[in-house]
Amino acid sequence: MTEPPLGRRERKKAATRQSIADAALHLFLERGYDAVSIRDIAEAADVSVTTVFKHFTGKEALVFDREASTDAHLVAAVRRRDAGQSVLDALRQHVLDTWLPIAADPQMEGFNRLVDSTPALRAYSERMWIRHADTLSAAIADELGVERGNLACAVLARFVLDVPGLAQGRRDRRAAVEEVFDILADGWQAPGKPTA
The missing domain is CATH 1.10.357.10 (Tetracycline Repressor, domain 2)
Incomplete structure (x- = not known):
């Protein structure tokens, strides 16, 4: 059973989510988990803090995206x-x-x-x-x-x-x-x- 293809809006949301997760992991590996804030991640992903929280419940969820x-x-x-x-x-x-x-x-x-x-x-x-x-x-x-x-x-x-x-x-x-x-x-x- 195949999954239906994602629409344009869903693809854009998925790409934003992945971009945030990638930025977070990069910062965590570079600086350490405790030294990175949600604001740091938002800036690295070029999104707002609100957008980060639309996609993730918190910092831990960013690691296990x-x-x-x-x-x-x-x-x-x-x-x-x-x-x-x-x-x-x-x-x-x-x-x-x-x-x-x-x-x-x-x-x-x-x-x-x-x-x-x-x-x-x-x-x-x-x-x-x-x-x-x-x-x-x-x-x-x-x-x-x-x-x-x-x-x-x-x-x-x-x-x-x-x-x-x-x-x-x-x-x-x-x-x-x-x-x-x-x-x-x-x-x-x-x-x-x-x-x-």
Whole structure:
């Protein structure tokens, strides 16, 4: 199912939003999160402070500018999967298609340092993660016809959302993602000892 094309007005709003988010990230990486004000971001993006707040709820939302669509994409990965494709395989494909390009972005290392070194951003990220886990768990439960809050659905949602963190920093991120999903699919096995 394809999304209808955006109209001119929507494209302009999306471009303004992206320009603001890009300016914010550039300033945060350059100066540090706490040293940048909303006014600084507005000036860098050549918009008013009011315009910044029309697009974002606050400074944290500027760092996680794509967060708003994450829930919708997770739910779509479950509900719009190909006929005969398992929920687990659909989520595997979703992580491969969405996270690998993000992880390859040259700014990703700086972004991760920014989040890890800023208590407000770490807390915001944790709240986002919980919200996404709850949304994904509910979508999986609905799709499988079981009660929301089902432990197996909650466990799968949490592990799927942890895959990027587990694969980050690995030499071959794609292989790491595949290995984590293989463990989820086949169950954990004790790793063999390396032979001398």
